[in-house]
Amino acid sequence: MDLSNQPKAKLELNKLQKRLRRLTGQAISDFNMIEEGDKVMVCLSGGKDSYTMLEILRNLQASAPIDFSIVAVNLDQKQPGFPEHILPAYLETLGVDFHILERDTYSIVKEIVPEGKTTCGLCSRLRRGSLYGFAEEIGATKIALGHHRDDILETLFLNMFFGGKMKSMPPKLLSDNGKHVVIRPLAYCKEKDIEAFAQLKEYPIIPCNLCGSQENLQRQVIKDMLQKWDKDFPGRTDTMFTALQNVVPSHLADTELFDFKGLAQSEGALNRLNVISL
Template structure:
């Protein structure tokens, strides 16, 4: 039995997460009546929370939809095979455990010391798409959250030269599936706190989680520093993903710069280049300190 104060905090977290998930589902029309949703359950905190919140929403939703949990057992050494079946059996939710030895493939193909995430992700995605077909799933739900989306944004900018993040809803590579991310508005720290309070049986990923100096981990630490020094900064950055002004970027394929012409009336996308921009001085100092730190570490 949880102490009263801890129980109150857990309930408060649950309500916040449920509200944010409900808002994301509504904003992006993620779930429709009659959907059969395949919830990908890895055994990590994010997917446990995703399933927990979706089960709660299912019980109170005005429309009917199905949930089926799917775990991909990648045959990592030491993987506790009984944890998820026992947990899901106690919940009474339909589930399927898919055994596919992608671990051996990744270890054989990827040279020692190189990151395994990219290949592992592609192999895992292919298996999950196949299983979604077999189950007749209309949606595939993944446990990515707001911080994952921001990390992907900066990874693509820093290392890929693209202004691209991780959308809350998309069509799969093969065009046959709708992938949804109901935790898109949720903060990782809230998810972690709720997962700890709920005492989910977390299963660590020994394949990629132990790799040092992953680019994503570097980005994660950078964002965590920003969040600690400037509370609310990540919320502002995430809002920018929902407030894109193509006329003020530089992609000629997305905006007709060649066709721009003057007009007698005010132009809705008019340039503000000559207006004074104001930024918080602490951010400028922070960016300088990051540059100096990276320069010294190189």
């Protein structure tokens, strides 16, 4: 977008970019996401989140006190109608190193998942496996995903409501096989800021409905709930995210995290009680 004749839009874009840059930089620092010499594989889906992540990481790379490289990777899963030309054309204008990884996971999903059932779970697992394997091929030391603060909160409630677990998406994660470090640089960024930024940047968005999968209704219900809370009670979702960073295991009920069975009064406290009773 040419913002030269749109001072308000330009001002808003600059404000959003500074905010996203500050929050991303803070998350990277808090969780030590990127280190000297890292090769960061930025997973680019064609959605607003991954476009924004790539933009902000490239911006930070230019002024960071450490040296690290970026390579953008898109996984073409061979969904019918996928516009294969969009991402290569966009990335070439940036001059960023990139790879288009072609894996026909679409056919696998359609073969395994019954008609009418959501394909998102299996699709994401196949996508993750493909990306992890390719990261190893190109020697990437970090795998960057575009999940933001709202994704993290939504996942927390999804796991509590439907999975019986109190867990979410960590900003930094070691893969199950111990070979890959996954980072989420946008962990502190709000979706509404990312959406506004992407609209002003006019990114060539590729929709995530090409596979014909049903919408993930559970996540959408949670998203609607959080958005309503944010509207009706400003600051509530901020407080909830802060709570994720202030966990008190002794005030929950997980016996694996806290030794409730071994919890007992100290000898000094017992002596004081005995004195009082006398």
